[in-house]
Amino acid sequence: MRQMHLGLFLLGTGSHVAGWRMPGAVTSFQDIAAIRAMAAQAERACFDLIFMGDNLYADPDAHPSYTLRLEPLTMLAALAMTTTHIGLGATVSTTYSDPWSVARAFASLDHISGGRAAWNAVTTSSALAGANFGRVHPNHAERYAVAGEFLDVVMGLWDGWADGALVADRATGQYLDPAKLRVLNHNGPHFQVKGPLNIGRTPQGRPVILQAGGSEPGLDLAARSADVVFSVVQDLGEARAQYAALKSRLARHGRRPEDVSVLPGVMPVVGRTEREALDKLAVLQGFINPQNARMLLAERLGVNLDAHEMDAPLNAVPLKEGSHGFTQSLLNKARRDNLTLRDVYNLLGAARGHWVLCGSAEQVADTLQAWFEGGAADGFNVMPSHFPDGFEDFIELVVPILQARGLFRTRYAGPMLRDQLGLARPPSPF
Amino acid sequence: MRQMHLGLFLLGTGSHVAGWRMPGAVTSFQDIAAIRAMAAQAERACFDLIFMGDNLYADPDAHPSYTLRLEPLTMLAALAMTTTHIGLGATVSTTYSDPWSVARAFASLDHISGGRAAWNAVTTSSALAGANFGRVHPNHAERYAVAGEFLDVVMGLWDGWADGALVADRATGQYLDPAKLRVLNHNGPHFQVKGPLNIGRTPQGRPVILQAGGSEPGLDLAARSADVVFSVVQDLGEARAQYAALKSRLARHGRRPEDVSVLPGVMPVVGRTEREALDKLAVLQGFINPQNARMLLAERLGVNLDAHEMDAPLNAVPLKEGSHGFTQSLLNKARRDNLTLRDVYNLLGAARGHWVLCGSAEQVADTLQAWFEGGAADGFNVMPSHFPDGFEDFIELVVPILQARGLFRTRYAGPMLRDQLGLARPPSPF
Numbered sequence: 001m002r003q004m005h006l007g008l009f010l011l012g013t014g015s016h017v018a019g020w021r022m023p024g025a026v027t028s029f030q031d032i033a034a035i036r037a038m039a040a041q042a043e044r045a046c047f048d049l050i051f052m053g054d055n056l057y058a059d060p061d062a063h064p065s066y067t068l069r070l071e072p073l074t075m076l077a078a079l080a081m082t083t084t085h086i087g088l089g090a091t092v093s094t095t096y097s098d099p100w101s102v103a104r105a106f107a108s109l110d111h112i113s114g115g116r117a118a119w120n121a122v123t124t125s126s127a128l129a130g131a132n133f134g135r136v137h138p139n140h141a142e143r144y145a146v147a148g149e150f151l152d153v154v155m156g157l158w159d160g161w162a163d164g165a166l167v168a169d170r171a172t173g174q175y176l177d178p179a180k181l182r183v184l185n186h187n188g189p190h191f192q193v194k195g196p197l198n199i200g201r202t203p204q205g206r207p208v209i210l211q212a213g214g215s216e217p218g219l220d221l222a223a224r225s226a227d228v229v230f231s232v233v234q235d236l237g238e239a240r241a242q243y244a245a246l247k248s249r250l251a252r253h254g255r256r257p258e259d260v261s262v263l264p265g266v267m268p269v270v271g272r273t274e275r276e277a278l279d280k281l282a283v284l285q286g287f288i289n290p291q292n293a294r295m296l297l298a299e300r301l302g303v304n305l306d307a308h309e310m311d312a313p314l315n316a317v318p319l320k321e322g323s324h325g326f327t328q329s330l331l332n333k334a335r336r337d338n339l340t341l342r343d344v345y346n347l348l349g350a351a352r353g354h355w356v357l358c359g360s361a362e363q364v365a366d367t368l369q370a371w372f373e374g375g376a377a378d379g380f381n382v383m384p385s386h387f388p389d390g391f392e393d394f395i396e397l398v399v400p401i402l403q404a405r406g407l408f409r410t411r412y413a414g415p416m417l418r419d420q421l422g423l424a425r426p427p428s429p430f
Numbered sequence: 431m432r433q434m435h436l437g438l439f440l441l442g443t444g445s446h447v448a449g450w451r452m453p454g455a456v457t458s459f460q461d462i463a464a465i466r467a468m469a470a471q472a473e474r475a476c477f478d479l480i481f482m483g484d485n486l487y488a489d490p491d492a493h494p495s496y497t498l499r500l501e502p503l504t505m506l507a508a509l510a511m512t513t514t515h516i517g518l519g520a521t522v523s524t525t526y527s528d529p530w531s532v533a534r535a536f537a538s539l540d541h542i543s544g545g546r547a548a549w550n551a552v553t554t555s556s557a558l559a560g561a562n563f564g565r566v567h568p569n570h571a572e573r574y575a576v577a578g579e580f581l582d583v584v585m586g587l588w589d590g591w592a593d594g595a596l597v598a599d600r601a602t603g604q605y606l607d608p609a610k611l612r613v614l615n616h617n618g619p620h621f622q623v624k625g626p627l628n629i630g631r632t633p634q635g636r637p638v639i640l641q642a643g644g645s646e647p648g649l650d651l652a653a654r655s656a657d658v659v660f661s662v663v664q665d666l667g668e669a670r671a672q673y674a675a676l677k678s679r680l681a682r683h684g685r686r687p688e689d690v691s692v693l694p695g696v697m698p699v700v701g702r703t704e705r706e707a708l709d710k711l712a713v714l715q716g717f718i719n720p721q722n723a724r725m726l727l728a729e730r731l732g733v734n735l736d737a738h739e740m741d742a743p744l745n746a747v748p749l750k751e752g753s754h755g756f757t758q759s760l761l762n763k764a765r766r767d768n769l770t771l772r773d774v775y776n777l778l779g780a781a782r783g784h785w786v787l788c789g790s791a792e793q794v795a796d797t798l799q800a801w802f803e804g805g806a807a808d809g810f811n812v813m814p815s816h817f818p819d820g821f822e823d824f825i826e827l828v829v830p831i832l833q834a835r836g837l838f839r840t841r842y843a844g845p846m847l848r849d850q851l852g853l854a855r856p857p858s859p860f
Contacts, residue, residue, distance in 0.1 A: 020598060020605065027598035030630060032511075032542045056530070058628040064605035068596055068630040071538035074507035078542045081462075081511040100486070100562040101527075108501035112462045112508045132530040134622035166498055168450060168457035173719045175450070175494035192564035198488040200460060200498045289603045 004372055004408050005228070005261050005379030005421060006399075007089070008042040008391070010035070011053035012066035015267050017296065017349040018287035019386030020065050026387040029069045032078060038387050039079045042086055045395040046409050048420040049087030049118060051210060051230075051381070052076065056096055056129035062299040064292060073105050080113035087417030089118035089210050094150040095143050096124060096133050100193055102150075103157035106207045107199045115203030115416030118228070119154075120210035123147045123218075144217035149190045151209070151225050156184045158206045159429035160196035182430060204418050205426040214242065214328065222260070223249035227423055230381045231264045234333040234355055239264050239376035261378040261421060264371070267351035267385055269358040270393040281358045284385055285346060293345035300330075300348060310342040317341070329353060354383055361397035368398075369407060434802055434838050435658070435691050435809030435851060436829075437519070438472040438821070440465070441483035442496035445697050447726065447779040448717035449816030450495050456817040459499045462508060468817050469509045472516055475825040476839050478850040479517030479548060481640065481660075481811065482506065486526055486559035492729040494722060503535050510543035517847030519548035519640050524580040525573050526554060526563050530623055532580075533587035536637045537629045545633030545846030548658070549584075550640040553577045553648075574647035579620045581639075581655050586614045588636045589859035590626035612860060634848050635856040644672065644758065652690070653679035657853055660811045661694045664763040664785055669694050669806035691808040691851060694801070697781035697815055699788040700823040711788045714815055715776060723775035730760075730778060740772040747771070759783060784813055791827035798828070799837060 012029050013020035020027045026034045042050050052072040060067045072090035080088055088109060092102055102119070110117035123143035130137035138146065165180035184195030211226040213219065222229045229246055233239040242264075247257045269284070271277030290310075298305045301319055308317055314334040330353045334344050350356045357364055371377040384391035402408040413419040442459050443450035450457045456464045472480050482502040490497045502520035510518055518539060522532055532549070540547035553573035560567035568576065595610035614625035641656040643649065652659045659676055663669040672694075677687045699714070701707030720740070728735045731749055738747055744764040760783045764774050780786050787794055801807040814821035832838040843849040 018603065021600045021603060023600075027600075028596055030541045030596070036511075055628075058626050060606050060608065060611065067606060067628055068591070069628055070541060071535045071629065074503055074535055074538040074542060077504035077507035078511045081466075081508045096528075097531075098526075098563055105501045105504055108504040111460045111500060112504060131622075131624035133528055161498070166458055166460070170451045170453075170457075173448065173451060173717060176490050176497060178490065181490065192561075194561035196488050198485070198497055198499055199501065287603065 001406050003406070004368070004402065005048045005263060006045075006408065007228070007230075007263055007379070007381045008038070008047050008050045009053060009265065009381050009383040010038060010050055012063070012069060014386035014390055015351050015354065015383035016284050016385035016390070017065060017293065017352065018289065019284060019390060021287040022284065022386050022389065024389065032070070032075070034387065035070070035075065036079065036082045038391065039083050039086065041388060041391055041395060043083050045399045046412060047086055047382075048379070049089050049417060050079070051089035051118070051120060052091060053120075054091035054122075055126055056093060056124060057126065057132055059128060059299065061292070062296045073109065076117075077109055077112055080109065080116065085116070085412040085415065087116045087118050087208065087420060088113055089120050089208070091120040091122055093122055093124040093129070094147040095138060096129055099150050099153035099191055100157065100195070100197070103154040104197050104199055107158060107197060107202045110202035110204055110207045111199065115418070117202070117204070118208035118210050118417055120212065121147065121151060121225075122212065140215065141217065144221060146190050148221055148224075149188045151221070153184070153186050153188070153191050153193050155206065155225075156186055157193070157195050157197050158202065160184055161200045162430055163201050163428040165200050201428065204416050205428070208417050208421065208423070219246055219249055222246060223255070224253045226260055227421060228261045228263060231262055232329045232354060233264050234329050236371060236374065236376055238329065238332065239371060240374065243376050258422070263379045263381040264377050265351075265354040265381040265383050266368075267354055267356045267383045268364050268394045268398065269356065269385060269390075270361055270364050270397050272360065272397065274360045274363060277358045277360060281350075281356070285350065288346065288349040290345075293349040297341065297345040297348055300353070305341065308341060310345075311340050313338050313340055314344050351383055351385070361401055364398050365401040365405070368402065369405065372407065431836050433836070434798070434832065435478045435693060436475075436838065437658070437660075437693055437809070437811045438468070438477050438480045439483060439695065439811050439813040440468060440480055442493070442499060444816035444820055445781050445784065445813035446714050446815035446820070447495060447723065447782065448719065449714060449820060451717040452714065452816045452819065454819065462500070462505070464817065465500070465505065466509065466512045468821065469513050469516065471818060471821055471825055473513050475829045476842060477516055477812075478809070479519050479847060480509070481519035481548070481550060482521060483550075484521035484552075485556055486523060486554060487556065487562055489558060489729065491722070492726045503539065506547075507539055507542055510539065510546065515546070515842040515845065517546045517548050517638065517850060518543055519550050519638070521550040521552055523552055523554040523559070524577040525568060526559055529580050529583035529621055530587065530625070530627070533584040534627050534629055537588060537627060537632045540632035540634055540637045541629065545848070547632070547634070548638035548640050548847055550642065551577065551581060552642065570645065571647065574651060576620050578651055578654075579618045581651070583614070583616050583618070583621050583623050585636065585655075586616055587623070587625050587627050588632065590614055591630045592860055593631050593858040595630050631858065634846050635858070638847050638851065638853070649676055649679055652676060653685070654683045656690055657851060658691045658693060661692055662759045662784060663694050664759050666801060666804065666806055668759065668762065669801060670804065673806050688852070693809045693811040694807050695781075695784040695811040695813050696798075697784055697786045697813045698794050698824045698828065699786065699815060699820075700791055700794050700827050702790065702827065704790045704793060707788045707790060711780075711786070715780065718776065718779040720775075723779045727771065727775040727778055730783070735771065738771060740775075741770050743768050743770055744774050781813055781815075791831055794828050795831040795835070798832065799835065802837065
């Protein structure tokens with residue numbers, strides 16, 4: 001029976017902009033003990049992976065509770081030692097990194113974790129990043145052209161050493177087998193990388209590739225190279241359309257629909273009853289600071305909102321079309337439902353543009369099942385409002401229902417992330 | 431009483447080129463379980479820090495047992511979770527990295543480890559690195575000009591957030607204190623970096639800075655910014671000269687001699703008797719593969735040796751002056767002692783140009799004490815030939831003697847690396 005894949009999204013104190021104000025909630029995403037506890041929660045529930053989002057600037061006005069954080073690769077490497085089975089995904093940009101270093105770091109994470117590494121390859125949407133790297137932020141098309149070549153180089157570097165290269169024969173003194181090494185000599189328009197890496201083929205052959213781009217070039221890149229795709233959607237219809245858009249692209253890259261798992265992001269707010277869940281959401285929403293939410297909205301829309309009443313419809317604000325998946329999905333919803341600016345910033349504050357699913361445990365499980373069986377999802381990227389309670393509710397109340405229905409595993413399928421995802425290890429390259 | 435500082439150098443299977451051939455020796459530096467055991471050995475002996483060397487290419491002919499390794503930052507982040515007190519130093523290049531990412535990663539390591547992070551800032555000596563980054567390797571002067579500015583930017587970024595920036599007041603909803611933030615806006619010849627970091631001021635205020643450059647610009651940079659300097663020397667005279675060269679430069683940067691610890695690298699080969707130690711060294715040297723050692727020597731000297739007899743004196747080979755600390759120290763010794771090429775490659779194979787100290791535990795302790803008290807060292811960068819035994823001999827036989835003489839600690843001075851090094855936490859910047 002086909003089963004769901006569940007990922008835990010980590011960034012800041014939780015996905016609700018003010019979730020940290022809940023009683024007992026974690027207030028710092030620089031606290032490795034608290035983050036270690038989040039990973040332990042997810043592993044106890046047999047989640048496929050934890051996945052840390054990222055961006056490359058600090059924007060304390062629009063994103064206060066996302067501002068201060070650990071760096072993804074060091075954080076996931078630390079968590080590799082405190083967990084045993086769960087996958088470890090880190091976001092690293094193809095626009096502001098170099099492929100040799102990225103290939104090397106994820107190979108290292110895969111070795112350290114015994115085959116649990118995943119790279120969330122992003123092109124970095126915000127132009128604010130450029131100023132920290134002394135560069136003008138490249139436009140969307142250029143970022144995706146670079147990303148495609150970047151991924152090719154990384155894959156080529158991962159395939160530079162075959163299995164069995166490390167011989168270490170004490171009797172003969174032979175340490176390496178030179179026949180197990182292939183020099184890449186990549187020479188492309190954006191990158192010239194000789195190789196090989198100074199780290200051998202990894203437990204998974206290649207670390208798992210995650211992607212999230214919802215634009216046309218983003219979908220193409222994902223169809224070519226991703227193992228898991230995170231989608232940003234507001235409702236079932238949009239989720240189905242995105243799901244179909246990705247899956248239909250796979251054949252042209254010689255891939256099958258089951259080769260890529262599509263996981264919509266969802267912030268679950270769960271109660272023992274629907275009433276209890278709605279009350280929790282009301283408390284969370286009541287914590288939103290209107291000034292902060294307004295700045296967050298302005299930043300996401302890329303426009304100044306000072307001249308606009310918060311009770312005016314979003315449709316009255318002149319907008320340019322963005323390339324940001326979050327914003328696009330929210331924009332679609334706002335236009336369709338004629339939402340006011342206040343409505344939109346409340347949605348944005350709740351889960352930064354992701355789908356909010358509020359209800360009793362049965363209702364939440366029913367809806368996830370309907371999406372999973374209705375051509376909208378292969379699982380979900382779970383984005384708790386806050387920790388530990390916002391996540392514990394999901395684990396304690398919803399996961400057992402999914403498991404009882406046979407929709408989610410009760411124990412790990414093997415030691416590696418590829419085992420949980422049902423992905424074969426790529427054959428040794430030569 | 432002044433006490434020694436001891437660091438454990440990690441790179442490859444050990445510092446002897448063929449140490450992995452010893453019975454029971456670790457044969458893979460990609461094996462986190464084995465590396466974790468090395469860190470545990472060092473922490474059991476109250477070492478100040480472990481420190482991972484690095485370079486940015488694979489050279490399997492000259493450096494087989496150094497070729498395949500974990501990436502330093504991910505490796506040290508993992509070890510942060512398996513250790514409690516020992517400092518964690520990682521080598522990262524100022525030539526092939528960007529300062530925003532480096533500042534961020536080491537800040538993260540400092541948070542994760544509770545104040546035990548150290549950055550070994552190197553400029554990368556080998557031109558082989560350039561080919562993995564699509565760049566022509568910059569010359570020595572240019573690398574050091576870049577490194578100086580790079581360090582300024584990293585320090586500025588570390589000082590971008592003051593203590594107490596994270597408020598997280600549940601009642602008012604204030605998450606950050608904007609008065610605790612300073613935007614860097616660095617605009618220099620090599621780097622333009624706006625800042626701030628998306629990670630707050632670290633437990634140590636600033637991670638500790640390690641450096642190893644022995645050239646004039648290297649000494650200047652170290653005098654300006656390093657907390658610990660690793661030196662590459664062959665004998666007491668050279669060690670004294672290097673020690674004085676560094677310490678005498680400190681005043682012009684407003685620093686005191688005790689602000690910087692100088693730790694010569696040493697590969698100890700220890701026995702219960704001198705005979706036993708000499709026998710161990712003979713076994714190790716017998717494992718050297720002459721073909722490999724010859725390539726290592728050619729690579730280090732930067733010349734082709736095919737036309738030269740191995741029993742010819744090194745003085746007969748035309749050499750250009752290099753900037754490589756390792757080679758320079760060996761060259762000095764080879765010229766002074768009129769060594770043959772075979773002599774030199776045997777030295778190079780033993781500890782890659784570092785000082786080899788072979789003797790009974792008492793003899794080794796006596797020599798270390800003489801250097802420590804004789805104006806040549808503030809401690810040592812211990813480079814075991816292989817693991818675990820090559821290191822265990824030092825820990826079990828030599829460290830207790832140093833401790834009995836009051837020359838080395840018997841327990842950690844505090845939770846942070848600065849505590850072990852006797853360095854004050856830099857005051858909060860504003």
